[in-house]
Amino acid sequence: MAEGTAKAEDRQFIPISFTLNGTTQQTQVEPHELLIDVIRNRFGLTGTKRSCDVQVCGACTVLVDGRPMSSCTTLAFEARGHEVLTIEGLAKNGKLHPLQAAFIEHGGFQCGFCTPGMILAAKALLDQNPEPNREEIIHFMEGNICRCTGYKKILESIVAAAKILRSPGR
Amino acid sequence: MLRRFRLEEPETVKDASALLARYGEASRIYAGGTELLLAMKEGLIQYERLINVKKIPGLDRVELENGVVRIGALTTHRSLENDPLLRQQLPAFGQMERNIANVRVREMGTLGGNLCFAEPHADPGTLLMVLGAKLMAEKTSSKREIAAEQFFVDAYETCLEPDELLTEIRIPSTPRRAGVAYLKFGYLERPSVGLGLFLAWNGADTITEARVAVGCAGPKPRRVEESEGLLKGKTSKEASALLGRAGEIAGRAADAISDLHGAADYKQHIVGVLLKRAFQQILQDRSSKA
Numbered sequence: 001m002a003e004g005t006a007k008a009e010d011r012q013f014i015p016i017s018f019t020l021n022g023t024t025q026q027t028q029v030e031p032h033e034l035l036i037d038v039i040r041n042r043f044g045l046t047g048t049k050r051s052c053d054v055q056v057c058g059a060c061t062v063l064v065d066g067r068p069m070s071s072c073t074t075l076a077f078e079a080r081g082h083e084v085l086t087i088e089g090l091a092k093n094g095k096l097h098p099l100q101a102a103f104i105e106h107g108g109f110q111c112g113f114c115t116p117g118m119i120l121a122a123k124a125l126l127d128q129n130p131e132p133n134r135e136e137i138i139h140f141m142e143g144n145i146c147r148c149t150g151y152k153k154i155l156e157s158i159v160a161a162a163k164i165l166r167s168p169g170r
Numbered sequence: 171m172l173r174r175f176r177l178e179e180p181e182t183v184k185d186a187s188a189l190l191a192r193y194g195e196a197s198r199i200y201a202g203g204t205e206l207l208l209a210m211k212e213g214l215i216q217y218e219r220l221i222n223v224k225k226i227p228g229l230d231r232v233e234l235e236n237g238v239v240r241i242g243a244l245t246t247h248r249s250l251e252n253d254p255l256l257r258q259q260l261p262a263f264g265q266m267e268r269n270i271a272n273v274r275v276r277e278m279g280t281l282g283g284n285l286c287f288a289e290p291h292a293d294p295g296t297l298l299m300v301l302g303a304k305l306m307a308e309k310t311s312s313k314r315e316i317a318a319e320q321f322f323v324d325a326y327e328t329c330l331e332p333d334e335l336l337t338e339i340r341i342p343s344t345p346r347r348a349g350v351a352y353l354k355f356g357y358l359e360r361p362s363v364g365l366g367l368f369l370a371w372n373g374a375d376t377i378t379e380a381r382v383a384v385g386c387a388g389p390k391p392r393r394v395e396e397s398e399g400l401l402k403g404k405t406s407k408e409a410s411a412l413l414g415r416a417g418e419i420a421g422r423a424a425d426a427i428s429d430l431h432g433a434a435d436y437k438q439h440i441v442g443v444l445l446k447r448a449f450q451q452i453l454q455d456r457s458s459k460a
Contacts, residue, residue: 012177032175055275068274069277069278070274070275070278073204073211139268143271143274143275144272
């Protein structure tokens with residue numbers, strides 16, 4: 001074995017400061033800790049779901065500076081200096097985000113397990129491209145898997161939300 | 171679950187190389203982590219130290235210099251997909267980047283990391299071979315240039331020395347009378363077969379250069395000179411009639427293995443199909459430009 005074996009007694013703690021759903025948080029994490037575990041276990045935000053654990057399904061999607069990330073395969077220290085948004089941070093003053101409202105109105109889910117990831121991925125898409133066509137939505141959302149149903153209602157929900165988000169006076 | 175490891179965060183390539191030299195096989199470079207962390211979570215590989223290279227400045231740029239596109243090894247797939255310079259200079263490369271995995275993987279994963287991990291079911295290596303790319307490797311005391319064809323040694327194995335880092339990918343701009351296509355096929359998250367084709371013509375419609383590479387099907391991507399030889403020196407029409415044979419040769423050369431992504435003979439067959447389609451696509455692009 002090479003020198004410098006990481007023994008239990010020389011544990012490394014990395015102080016990090018980041019924004020979680022608009023609130024600045026300061027904490028320390030070990031290098032191997034995953035973002036999903038810090039979000040769920042330390043901050044109690046269980047809307048972020050662990051499912052495939054291999055970056056295929058999208059259930060653990062969170063937005064880091066607006067970009068979709070798999071929190072199951074992102075080291076927690078990487079949140080350092082960034083803004084993390086989870087599904088809990090989307091509603092403002094008790095008012096649902098148009099994407100959340102559209103998923104309810106159009107029945108964009110059944111069991112709901114994939115929904116936080118679906119909605120956050122869709123938010124990233126619409127923030128980057130407010131008027132995506134059908135193909136662009138499908139291509140962007142390809143990495144978010146729903147095992148209950150087809151994707152028609154999800155697609156309809158995103159199209160409807162995009163329309164609302166584009167409407168003047170919003 | 172990940173097992174505990176220590177993190178190093180060097181700010182220069184030299185320091186990163188020195189750390190690799192010091193800690194040897196107990197350490198590994200960490201960039202996007204999209205493949206490394208999966209393998210570590212599965213317990214397939216363990217490291218006592220990860221060396222985060224993302225604090226090293228200047229390795230995430232895309233620049234054009236003297237007809238060569240220079241891509242920093244830390245550039246993410248997502249930024250390559252959206253890069254205006256790439257779109258203009260190397261559209262086939264931008265297109266390949268757009269279709270890697272899913273948007274979350276593209277946001278985290280880097281081109282350099284993808285190449286260095288050398289997972290067989292990956293797209294970029296195959297395309298870089300037909301584009302004539304050179305990979306720049308650096309360590310404390312020296313720098314060298316490696317042709318894309320020489321880079322991959324086996325599945326998960328590259329020719330990088332233990333203390334060497336990949337810093338840049340250099341791709342010559344595609345000449346005016348030339349076309350490039352990269353096609354892939356698969357029904358799982360990763361491709362079963364990938365195929366890259368580069369063709370250049372002279373003014374008289376004779377193919378002056380042909381480059382064929384196959385990937386994903388076997389342990390590593392590779393050029394297929396025998397298929398290239400069949401197409402070179404022919405007119406488009408003559409070459410078109412030889413595609414079946416060129417595809418069979420490329421299929422055998424792919425060194426296909428039977429696995430969850432398909433049986434070996436099936437993958438071999440797909441190589442031939444993709445070669446024909448890639449050829450057609452390049453001809454179509456060419457006639458729509460004319």
